[in-house]
Structure formats: structure tokens, C-alpha cells
Amino acid sequence: MKFSTLALFSSGVAAFAPPMRSPKHSLLAIHAFVPNNSEFCFGLPGKVAPFSDGFDPLGFCDRESYETMKTFRESEVTHGRVAMLAVVGFLVTEQPLEFHPLFNIGSKDIGPAIRHLDEVRAVAPVFFEILAVAIGASELRRALIGWEVGTGKNLQDNYYPGDIGFDPFGLKPQSAQEFDTMATKELNNGRLAMLAAIGFIAQELVNGKEIFVNLGVAPDTFDSSSLPIQF
Structure with a gap:
């Protein structure tokens, strides 16, 4: 768990690195991506150092079609x-911040x-019905x-994978090269977050303690006997 937390805060170099090589796009529109069979993963963004040839230990890119990889x-x-x-x-939402966006604790x-x-x-039992409707609506869109x-x-x-038109702050670049760079940053931050989330969940399932408690930066004041499911 500590490794996952450390990685979350300290591996920004890889997460924010630009692509090794920018794939070719049509100059007419960013959506008009042209797959390149000679590039790793058909030239889709997401490849960064130190994996100059791409990281695909199970060989998906070698045996799957472009449509499948997309x-x-x-x-x-x-x-x-x-x-x-x-x-x-x-x-x-955990200690020591003591802030919860759903209700005042x-x-x-x-x-x-x-x-x-x-x-x-x-x-608020109705929260789950609202959550289900919100998730369903976003997935349908x-x-x-x-x-x-x-x-x-x-x-x-x-x-283009992931480009669902949600850009309330107008951050989407206008050029294909800048778009590739931003897409790579998002992918690497997402990959790092998936590893961190897995580490957080596993650690809390093991001993029932908050992340900041496990890191030793917050006191353990929670009584786990109050939980409906005991650890």
C-alpha cells in the first residue's frame, strides 16, 4: 500500500511524459486517426520511456486487429x-482531511x-438509485x-477512443500532435491511478484501517466494531 501511495505522488515523470513518437493523423480533424501497422499498437498514444518499443507482455498488439485494440x-x-x-x-474523504462531499461528518x-x-x-438510501441512474445515463451517452x-x-x-465530447473547460488541443501528448498523459495517469486504487482497496480490506493511518500520518480513532461487516 505504501508503494502504491508513493508511486501515486512520485512517478509524475512518466505520467506526464510526451509520446515516444507522434502517430500520423489526418490534418482535417483529430478524429481522423490513421492507424499505422508499423507502429506499436497501431500508433495509438500511450507509449512512453523507458518502453521505447511499447509495453505489451501478453502480445495483444501483435495478434489483435486495429478495431479490437481500439x-x-x-x-x-x-x-x-x-x-x-x-x-x-x-x-x-479519509483522515486527516475530515471532509466528505456527501454529508457533513x-x-x-x-x-x-x-x-x-x-x-x-x-x-440517504435514495443515493443508490440516483447513482444508478447517473451511471446508466453516462454509459448510454x-x-x-x-x-x-x-x-x-x-x-x-x-x-477516437475516450473522446466523448466532454470538455467543459475547453482543454482539448486543436492540433493532432498536442492531442496525442494530452491523451498519453491521461492514459499514464489513469494507469497509475488503477494501480494506486487497487493498492488502497487491498490494504483497507486487509486491516480495515484508513490509508493515512497505514501511512502513519493520522491517528487511528475509528472503531471497526461499528461496521455491519467485521474485518
């Missing part, structure tokens, strides 16, 4: 975004983040934008 990349970037939100949720220690939904269920209607199997030819 689907894999869509899944990777989506899971990375969820993991980044999860890591922020762990760090914000004041000085109450509600324990590890993996058990916070137990408290939410007790305080993503499917309608990127996937072929009626098949549920393949992404549309003109759809």
Missing part, C-alpha cells in the same frame, strides 16, 4: 478515469473509504457517441 483502448481510458476519481475520493471518523457507502446507505448502433460490438470508424 476497443481495448476505450476500456483502458474509461477505467483509468474511474480510477482517478476513486483515488481522489480515497484521499479527500464533522469530527466523526467514519473509517476506511471502502466502507463509506455503508454510512451513505444509512443516511458514451455508447451512443462511440459504438455502432444495434451491434454493441465495435466502435465507430470515426470515433
Whole structure:
């Protein structure tokens, strides 16, 4: 767990590094990505040092088609975004910050983040219905934008993995090269967040202590006997 936390804060060099080589795009639009069979993973962004030839120990890029790899990349970037939100949720809602975006906990220690939904269920049971509707709506929108209607199997030819048109702050670059760089940064931060989230969850399942308690930077004031599921 400490390794995951250290990696989260200290490996920004790889996470923010630009691509090794920029794949070729059509100059007409960023969406008009041209796959390159001679490049790792058909030239899709995400390759950084020290893996100059790409990191694919199971050989997916060698045996799968571009359409399949594009689907894999869509899944990777989506899971990375969820993991980044999860890591922020762990760090914000646990000690010593004592802030919870769903309800005011004041000085109450509600324990590890993996058990916070137990408290939410007790305080606001309708939250889960709202959450299910919100997730369903976002996934439906993503499917309608990127996937072929009626098949549920393949992404549309003109759809770039992860580019669902959500850019409220106008951060999306206008050039293809800058877009590749930003996509690589997002992918690497998402990959790092997935590893960190797995480490956080595993550690809290092992001993039922918050991340900051395990790191030794916060006192352990939580009484785990109050949980509906004992560790």
C-alpha cells in the first residue's frame, strides 16, 4: 500500500511524459486517426520511456486487429478515469482531511473509504438509485457517441477512443500532435491511478484501517466494531 501511495505522488515523470513518437493523423480533424501497422499498437498514444518499443507482455498488439485494440483502448481510458476519481475520493474523504462531499461528518471518523457507502446507505438510501441512474445515463451517452448502433460490438470508424465530447473547460488541443501528448498523459495517469486504487482497496480490506493511518500520518480513532461487516 505504501508503494502504491508513493508511486501515486512520485512517478509524475512518466505520467506526464510526451509520446515516444507522434502517430500520423489526418490534418482535417483529430478524429481522423490513421492507424499505422508499423507502429506499436497501431500508433495509438500511450507509449512512453523507458518502453521505447511499447509495453505489451501478453502480445495483444501483435495478434489483435486495429478495431479490437481500439476497443481495448476505450476500456483502458474509461477505467483509468474511474480510477482517478476513486483515488481522489480515497484521499479527500479519509483522515486527516475530515471532509466528505456527501454529508457533513464533522469530527466523526467514519473509517476506511471502502466502507463509506455503508454510512451513505444509512443516511440517504435514495443515493443508490440516483447513482444508478447517473451511471446508466453516462454509459448510454458514451455508447451512443462511440459504438455502432444495434451491434454493441465495435466502435465507430470515426470515433477516437475516450473522446466523448466532454470538455467543459475547453482543454482539448486543436492540433493532432498536442492531442496525442494530452491523451498519453491521461492514459499514464489513469494507469497509475488503477494501480494506486487497487493498492488502497487491498490494504483497507486487509486491516480495515484508513490509508493515512497505514501511512502513519493520522491517528487511528475509528472503531471497526461499528461496521455491519467485521474485518
